[in-house]
Amino acid sequence: MALKNNSKRKKQADLNRRALIEATLDSIVEIGIAQTSVSEIIKRAGLSRGMIHLHFGGKDGLFVSAVKRAGETYYNNLNRFLEKAGTPPQARVAAVVNGDLDETVLSNRAVSIWYAFRGEARERKTIAEYSDTRDERLNTLLFRAFREIAETEGLDEPATVARDATHGTLALLEGMWTDFLIHPDSFDRAVAKRIVFRFLAAMFSAHFDLMGAK
Amino acid sequence: MALKNNSKRKKQADLNRRALIEATLDSIVEIGIAQTSVSEIIKRAGLSRGMIHLHFGGKDGLFVSAVKRAGETYYNNLNRFLEKAGTPPQARVAAVVNGDLDETVLSNRAVSIWYAFRGEARERKTIAEYSDTRDERLNTLLFRAFREIAETEGLDEPATVARDATHGTLALLEGMWTDFLIHPDSFDRAVAKRIVFRFLAAMFSAHFDLMGAK
C-alpha cells in the first residue's frame, strides 16, 4: 500500500524491516517465543539494536508486524491452490482443504508461529486481531461454495447446512493443525485430508468422496 | 506416590504445593504466561519465594506440575459426563462431545491455560507431554465406541472408519476450542455441538442426529 520512495536509503530501510521480521519468525520457530529476545533477533538479522525501536517502536511493535507478515504468508500460500482450482464449488472447497494441509502451508514453521502467538493472544489484543488466519475471507469463500452445493443437492435449509459445513470444515482444519503441533512425528497429511473428505463426503455425497484428498 | 505422613507439617506442605499450582494457573489465565513470574505467583499464593524451589525445584518444575494439574482437571470434569452416560457406544460418544464443549470443561480458564502451555510446548518437552488432553485415553474410548457403531451399521472396513471418525471428532473438538479462544464473545456452544453432531449424523445416520447436542 505504502508509496515506495525509490531512494536507496528508503529501499535499504525496507529491507532491514523485513530482515528483522524474518529473524523474529525464525527465532520463534527455532527457540520459541519466550527465548526470542531483542538480542537474539538482531544477532540473527545482523542488524543493530536500535533499529527495532527505530522501525517498530519496540519489541511489541515488531511482534505485531511479525504476526501480520505470518498471516500474509499463509494467505499467499493458500491462494496458489485457489488459483489453480477453477470455479466449481467442490473444487474450491477441495482447494482450501488440500491447500491448508499441504506441506507448503501446514509446516513446522507455520504451526510454531501460530501457536506461539496464540499463547499471547488473550492478553495482547493486537496479536489476537491477526492470529485468526481462518478468518472472514475463508469463511465467506467456503460458505458460498457450500450453499451452492447444498442447493444442488436439494437439502433442507441449505443456508444453515452451509454455515455448519463451513464452521465444521474450518474447525476440522484447525484441529488437524493442533494435531500436527502436538504429534509432529506421527502426523500424516494423507490421513488428515482423508478424514476431512470423509466428513465432506458424509454431508454432501454427490459432490465429495475420499478421492478428493490430493 | 509417597505414602502420606499424616503429620501436620506434611499436610501443610501439601496445601502449599496446591496453593502454588492454583496461583500459577490463576496468573496464567489472568495476565498470561509471559507475565507469570515467580513474584506474581507467590504474591497470589501468599507464600514465600523459596517455597517454589523447595517443592518444585524451580519455576519450570512448578509449571510442569501445573500442566499436570490442568490435565487432571480436564479429565475429572469430562468424567462426570462419561459416568452418567452408561454403556451404549453412541451415548459414550455423545458424552465426550457434550462434555468437552460444556461450560464446565471448555471455559475461559481452560482455554487460556491450554493455549498458553502449547505456545511453549515446542521448546519444552515436559510441557508438550502433558499438553495433549485429548490423548490416548480419549482416543481409545472413542475408537471402541465408533468401531462398535461402524460394525452395527455394517460399514466396510469398520476399523478404518472408526479410526477416522475418532481422529475427526477429536480434531473437530480441538477446532471448536480454538474458535472459543479467538472469538470468546461470539462463540456459541449449542452451534458447536450441533456441528459435531451433524458430522456424526452424516457418518453414522442410524446412531446420531442433531438432537444429540445437549
Add this chain to the structure above:
Amino acid sequence: MALKNNSKRKKQADLNRRALIEATLDSIVEIGIAQTSVSEIIKRAGLSRGMIHLHFGGKDGLFVSAVKRAGETYYNNLNRFLEKAGTPPQARVAAVVNGDLDETVLSNRAVSIWYAFRGEARERKTIAEYSDTRDERLNTLLFRAFREIAETEGLDEPATVARDATHGTLALLEGMWTDFLIHPDSFDRAVAKRIVFRFLAAMFSAHFDLMGAK
C-alpha cells in the same frame, strides 16, 4: 558577531538556529530538562536531527546557546522597566524590584528554565557561567543607586551599606523566585514586592515606603 550574509540560505539557517533554541526552552519548561532529548527538540522544531550538530556542534552546545538566549530574554524584559524609570536612584531600584517580580519576567517559563539549568550548573561550567542572571550589570546598577541613596541619607560607611543593600536586594529577589518555583499556586507577587520594599524602607526610610510596589 559575524557579518550577516544576506543570502536566503543564511537567513534560513539563522531561523533554524532560533527555532531549535526555542524548542529546547519550550521542552525544558513543559517536560523538564531530563526529558528534553534531541528527538523531543527536533519534533518540536520540526527540523532535522543533524541540524543540532550542524549549528551547535551537539546537544551541549545547543543547551549553552539556550541559556544565553534565556539570559538575554531576562535582560530585555527587565530593561523595559529600567527605560521607563528615569534617573532618580530610588526609581532605578524600584524598577529592578518591580520588574524582576513582574509577570513578564518572573514567569512559570523563566523559573522552570533557570532552575533546570542551575541543577546542571555545578557540573557544567559553561552553563554556570550563564546561569547567573543577576550578574555584574545588575550588581553595578544597584550599587550605584544605593550608594547615592546612602550618601543622601547621610549614613556611615555608605559604600558598605550600599554593597550590603545590593547583595540583600538581589538575594531577596532570588529567594522570591525560589518561592515561586516551589509554591507556584500560592505565590503572590504583590506580597513579594511589599516585602522587598519593607526591607528597603527599613534601610532607607527617606527613599522607600511600602507604596513603591507596583
Add this chain to the structure above:
Amino acid sequence: MALKNNSKRKKQADLNRRALIEATLDSIVEIGIAQTSVSEIIKRAGLSRGMIHLHFGGKDGLFVSAVKRAGETYYNNLNRFLEKAGTPPQARVAAVVNGDLDETVLSNRAVSIWYAFRGEARERKTIAEYSDTRDERLNTLLFRAFREIAETEGLDEPATVARDATHGTLALLEGMWTDFLIHPDSFDRAVAKRIVFRFLAAMFSAHFDLMGAK
C-alpha cells in the same frame, strides 16, 4: 518511625538502604544528578544492582528517599542551633539565620543536592513535596518569634509585619544559598549573615544589630 525488627537480616537490610541513599547523594554532589546512574550508585555503595529495585522499587523511589533524607539532615543540623538558642525570640531568629548559613548546614554538599532536586521538582511532584526545606516548621517558628518582637516593639499591625519579616528572612536565606551555588569561591558567610542581620536590624532596631552574626 518504623518498628525495628531486631533480627540481623533486617538490620543489615536497613544499613543497605541507608548506604544506597548516601551513595546517591554523594554521586549527585560529585558528578551531578544527570550522571547519577544506577550503575554509579551501586559502584559507590558496593551493593548489588537488584537492591535498588528491592528496597525502593526503582531509581525514582530511591531518589525520593534521598530527598527525604537530605531534608532530615538539614533539619537535624539546624536543630543543633535552635537547641542552644534558648527562649528569647531574637535568639531563636538568630539561631535560624546563623544556623542556615553555617558551614555545617550551607555546605557544598547541601547546595548541590537541593539545586539538583529542584531542577526536577517541576515535573516530579514527589520530589517537589520534599524539596522545600524552609517549610511550615521554620515558617511557624519564625512567625511566632517575629510577632512577639513586633508586639514588644509596639509596631502597627504586628501580625502583618511578622508575616512579612518571616517571608523576607526565608527569602533572603534562600537567596544566599543561590549565591553560594553560583559563586562558591567568592561566597563569604560572614557577609551573608551581616546582610541578613542588617535587614533584621533595620526592621526591629531594638532587637537586632550587626553583632548578631556569629
Add this chain to the structure above:
DNA sequence: GATGAATGAGTTTTCATTCAT
C-alpha cells in the same frame, strides 16, 4: 546546508535462583 536511517554504548528494570537465618 540539510536530512534522517543507522549505530551501539549505556541506561533502567526484571527476575529466577540462592542461602543465611
Add this chain to the structure above:
DNA sequence: GATGAATGAAAACTCATTCAT
C-alpha cells in the same frame, strides 16, 4: 520446612552522535 533479602545476568529500551545521500 520456611523465609525473604540478596544477587547479577540478561532483558528491553534510550539516545547523542554519525554519515551517506
